Amino acid sequence: MTATLDTPAQAKAKPPLFGKEEKKALIDPMWVNNPIAFQILGICSALAVTTRLDKSLVMGAGVVIVTALSNVMISLIRNFIPSKIRIIVQLVVVSGVVIAFDQVLQAYMYDLSKQLSVFVGLIITNCIVMGRLEAYAMTNPPWRSFLDGIGNGLGYAWILAIVGAIREVCGSGTLLGYQVVPQSLYAAGYVNNGLMVLAPGAFVLLGIIVWVQRAISGYSEK
Amino acid sequence: MDTSKNSYVLAFAVGITAGVSMLLAVAANALRPTQEAAQQYDRQKNIMLAAGLLQEADPRPRKEIEEVYKTRFKEHVVDLTTGEFADAKYKPSDLGGIKDAAERARYRDVYESTDELGKTAAWVMPISGKGLWSILYGFLALDASGATVQGITFYKHGETPGLGGEVDNPKWKAMWPGKSIYDDKGEVYGVRVKKGKVDPNIAVEKRHYVDGMSGSTITGNGVTDFVKRDLKAFKLFLDRLKAKG
Numbered sequence: 440m441t442a443t444l445d446t447p448a449q450a451k452a453k454p455p456l457f458g459k460e461e462k463k464a465l466i467d468p469m470w471v472n473n474p475i476a477f478q479i480l481g482i483c484s485a486l487a488v489t490t491r492l493d494k495s496l497v498m499g500a501g502v503v504i505v506t507a508l509s510n511v512m513i514s515l516i517r518n519f520i521p522s523k524i525r526i527i528v529q530l531v532v533v534s535g536v537v538i539a540f541d542q543v544l545q546a547y548m549y550d551l552s553k554q555l556s557v558f559v560g561l562i563i564t565n566c567i568v569m570g571r572l573e574a575y576a577m578t579n580p581p582w583r584s585f586l587d588g589i590g591n592g593l594g595y596a597w598i599l600a601i602v603g604a605i606r607e608v609c610g611s612g613t614l615l616g617y618q619v620v621p622q623s624l625y626a627a628g629y630v631n632n633g634l635m636v637l638a639p640g641a642f643v644l645l646g647i648i649v650w651v652q653r654a655i656s657g658y659s660e661k
Numbered sequence: 662m663d664t665s666k667n668s669y670v671l672a673f674a675v676g677i678t679a680g681v682s683m684l685l686a687v688a689a690n691a692l693r694p695t696q697e698a699a700q701q702y703d704r705q706k707n708i709m710l711a712a713g714l715l716q717e718a719d720p721r722p723r724k725e726i727e728e729v730y731k732t733r734f735k736e737h738v739v740d741l742t743t744g745e746f747a748d749a750k751y752k753p754s755d756l757g758g759i760k761d762a763a764e765r766a767r768y769r770d771v772y773e774s775t776d777e778l779g780k781t782a783a784w785v786m787p788i789s790g791k792g793l794w795s796i797l798y799g800f801l802a803l804d805a806s807g808a809t810v811q812g813i814t815f816y817k818h819g820e821t822p823g824l825g826g827e828v829d830n831p832k833w834k835a836m837w838p839g840k841s842i843y844d845d846k847g848e849v850y851g852v853r854v855k856k857g858k859v860d861p862n863i864a865v866e867k868r869h870y871v872d873g874m875s876g877s878t879i880t881g882n883g884v885t886d887f888v889k890r891d892l893k894a895f896k897l898f899l900d901r902l903k904a905k906g
Contacts, residue, residue, distance in 0.1 A: 490822055516677075521670040528677055535681040539688050546692040549699035553817070610823070616718055636823035 456582075464575070464587040468594040475598045475645070476652035480566040485599055486641040488558050492615050495603025497551050499596025501540055501559060506568050507588035509533045513576040514584035520577075529572045530563070537562045567591055602644050610635030705730045707816040711800035712774040712783045713838075717831050735773040742767055744897025769894065774802070781805045784902065786895060788813075790887025792880040795819030797828065801888060803842065807902030810852055813837045825880030836871040842892055844869070847903075849896060851889030854881035 455461075474480045481502070488498045509532050513520070520528050541559045544552035552559065562568065571591050576584040607613055609632045612620035620629070634640040652658075663669065702723065709715035709730060719726065738756065740747040751759075753770035772785040784807060789798045799815035813834055820826045827833055836859075837852065844850040844865075855870045856878050873881045892899065 519664065519673065521664045521673055523665065523670055524674055527674070531677055531681055535685055538685055542685075542689055542692050542696070546695035546699060549696075549703055553703075633823055637821075 461583055461586050464579075464583050465590040468587070468591040469597070470594075470652075471656055473594045473598070473652065474567045474570070474591050475595055476649045477656075477658060478570075479649070480570060481595055482645070484558055484561060484565060485595075485602060485645060486638050488555060489599055489603040489606055489641050490610065490636050491554075491607045491613075492600065492603040493551060494554055495599040496596075497544070497548065498555060498558065498562075499592070499599045501537075501544075501562055502565060502567065502595050503589060503592030504540060505533065505536050505562050505565075506571055506592040507585050508536045509568060510571055510576040510584040510588035511581050512536075513572045514579060514581040517577050525577065526569075526573070529569060533568050533572070534563050567595055598645075598648060601648060602641060605644055606635045606640060610640065702727065703816060705734075707814050708734065708772045708774075708785045708800055710814040711785050711802040711812045712772075713802065713812050714774065733775055735775065737771045737773060738768050739771050739895065739898045740767060741769055741894055741897065744895075744899075744901045771895075771898070772800075783811045786891065788888055788891045790883055790890065792818060792820050792828075792883040793825050793877065794821070797880075797883070797887075799828075801891070803899075803902075805902070806905070807899045808841060808843055810837050810840045810842065820877070820880050823876075824874065825877035827874040827877065828880065828884065830874075833872070833874060840871065841868050842899075849889065849892050849899070851885065851892055853885040853889075856881065 468474060471477070475482065475485060484498065484502075489495045509529070512532050513529055516528075537560065540562070541552070544555070544559060571588060575587045579587070604614060607615075608619055612618060612625075612631050620631075632640070634643075664673075706715060706726065709726070710717070712734075714729060714733060715726065736753050738747045738751045738753060739745070747768060751768055753772075756765065756768055756770060759765040759768070770787060773781055774783040774785060776782045783802045783804055785800050785802045787798070788801045789796060791797075795818050797815050797818040797820070799813060799818075801813050802811040803809065804811050815828050818826070818828065820828065840852045842849060842851060850869050853870050854873050855866065856873045858872050859866045859870045861867050
């Protein structure tokens, strides 16, 4: 990234590692174009796995890894994929990455994998993953696709983390398994909010987050 | 290259499927030993939880916990038709592999927890049965004479979190220790999950019942039923413990 970039011809042959496009691919989906808040994608899993923060974090990490890796792979072979069967090919690649991730979880984080159970497998059907492959990786080079995957994964993950944290504190009085609501509060008559451990609680929270995010980012229905 | 030709499409589909499955097969094979070890460790942890030798979210490293299990637990297989050990014939890990259904139903695994001196401190037996949505799998620990509950734990279930899923709640599980499994006539009574709260003024409730979990009557009834059923299955073995005192 030094003198080689001076001549236009060489700059074209070797684009900068973090040019404007790259930054856009990484940063946009975190806020302006957030997959959950803006595009309302991946809601089902956001509702299902966010009863506790650790589950949300692992799920978020899973989606980051899966979107990034499958974006890269599809981008690498994008010129060879017959367009007739491109969706199926994307599915094959996504399934492969997800199953591999599930196997790793089962081997190294058995407790969490038990709790996430079927939802890890369901990353395959997460609209964010397929959406990025079809909309981005099919037409962009690998590095940029990788950043786009990371960006969208993180955009999904941070919202999951917030929902997970609030649900765990309000619903179980703990955070990452540690008691945060003091015992004295329970003694004074405080009770955990049962709604927060159920899906409707997540719905309400998610609605509020989308509302706040859209109010700040200035989104308006066209 | 013409990527729309049928022969190319076919070749591409076959190629990518074969490639991905090959990679997955390699990954699954490489990870299998670690996965099996993780499952076994999870089982051991739950046996220890039931016996009270481990706390929920125990901070000790895995190696240390495994060491405690190795020194403090003896694994047995009980022949349910005689109540005797059949340790010479099977190990607990063999039971799942028995093909003949009648033969498989005849044996069950039991874990003997010992104190520092090697004396029996508790018997941990597997329990399982239907709740509302799912089959619950867990362990029930009885004291050395097999008459009183020492602890209970579930390591796998699919009940509703916050309702039936409260079987995992340490506060609920803490109500089990001390409950008697025999009625005054010495028959197996089991431990029952009440609908509502236990009234400590009623002797039979104090002796045999634990509080219900609100909003999960069916899970509670399921637990009541299969705890009794599994205790009855172990009857001859329990008789032997009772005779020994």
